[in-house]
Amino acid sequence: MQVALVTVGDELLAGDTVNTNASWLAARLAERGVSVRRVLVVPDERAEIAERVRAYNEAYDAVLVTGGLGGTPDDVTMAAVADAFDRDLAVDDLALADVEETLEAIAGEYPDLEVDAEAEATVPAGSRPLLNRAGLAPGCVVENVYVLPGIPDEMKTMFETVEDEFEGDAVSRFLYTEKPEANLVDALTDAGAKFDVTIGCYPDRDAGHNRLKVTGDDPDQVDTAAAWLAAEVDANDEPADDG
Numbered sequence: 001m002q003v004a005l006v007t008v009g010d011e012l013l014a015g016d017t018v019n020t021n022a023s024w025l026a027a028r029l030a031e032r033g034v035s036v037r038r039v040l041v042v043p044d045e046r047a048e049i050a051e052r053v054r055a056y057n058e059a060y061d062a063v064l065v066t067g068g069l070g071g072t073p074d075d076v077t078m079a080a081v082a083d084a085f086d087r088d089l090a091v092d093d094l095a096l097a098d099v100e101e102t103l104e105a106i107a108g109e110y111p112d113l114e115v116d117a118e119a120e121a122t123v124p125a126g127s128r129p130l131l132n133r134a135g136l137a138p139g140c141v142v143e144n145v146y147v148l149p150g151i152p153d154e155m156k157t158m159f160e161t162v163e164d165e166f167e168g169d170a171v172s173r174f175l176y177t178e179k180p181e182a183n184l185v186d187a188l189t190d191a192g193a194k195f196d197v198t199i200g201c202y203p204d205r206d207a208g209h210n211r212l213k214v215t216g217d218d219p220d221q222v223d224t225a226a227a228w229l230a231a232e233v234d235a236n237d238e239p240a241d242d243g
Contacts, residue, residue: 001035001061001166002037002168003034003064004039004056004059004060004063005025005038005039005064006053006065007021007040007041007066007067007150008044008066009041009044009150010074020152021067022039022041024156025066025159026039028163030170030172032166032167033167033169033171034166034170040056044068044074045076046079047083048080049068049076049077049084051084053065053080053084054085057144062144062145062166063145064148068150069147069149069150070120070136070149071116071120071137081140081142082124082125082142084145085124085145087125087127089122089125090123090124091118092121092122092127094129096121098121098132098138099117100117103115103117120136123147127141128141130148130158130161132149132158133158133161134156135151137149139158169217170217171215171216171219172213172214172215173226174212174214175211175212175229175235175237176212176238177212177236178210184210184212184233188201188229190232191229191232195216195221195225196221197221198214199225199229211239212233214229
């Protein structure tokens with residue numbers, strides 16, 4: 001299974017907010033054997049979001065979009081996703097009931113809160129709503145596009161309600177070696193040629209080692225390649241204990 005991540009927000013492009021949503025989602029998807037093939041940050045621009053969602057919808061098994069949900073003027077993601085599929089926006093009854101229930105529950109804490117519940121519960125017509133158990137604005141699923149909140153706690157909680165819909169065959173093994181990266185080139189090249197796997201090398205100078213990642217769709221190939229590579233570069237399954 002191959003997916004793309006689209007994170008929405010001018011604040012991400014300006015560096016005002018760290019894009020932790022993309023890294024968290026990529027890690028969770030990798031744990032499920034899913035290959036993340038694209039991670040894209042787009043501004044709060046309706047046409048731009050719609051264009052990328054439309055293109056990725058056709059190119060990948062699934063698309064996850066985070067950010068731009070709610071009632072402020074820059075929250076245009078729902079409208080953009082509707083545009084991508086040539087759909088109107090509509091109030092979803094299930095989402096509306098959930099929003100109203102949440103507003104009632106927090107009325108005592110926020111007595112002056114002014115929220116248009118119908119606007120909050122508006123999603124692309126015919127989509128499957130995803131209720132927001134950690135916040136207010138719902139997400140939705142349109143064909144193979146999953147729309148999630150940008151607030152990290154809300155995004156994580158909502159993703160966990162659909163994560164079983166993401167399954168892939170990719171498996172990975174990590175190795176650690178203290179050999180310099182330049183001394184690993186031949187072995188890494190040979191491993192990629194000998195086995196049906198991909199090899200990544202990620203230096204960690206603070207820890208004093210290089211982390212090697214062996215990834216493939218066949219667990220036996222991955223194990224065989226990792227064993228061969230470990231012998232070639234004197235690598236271990238765990239980092240060396242400096243203590």
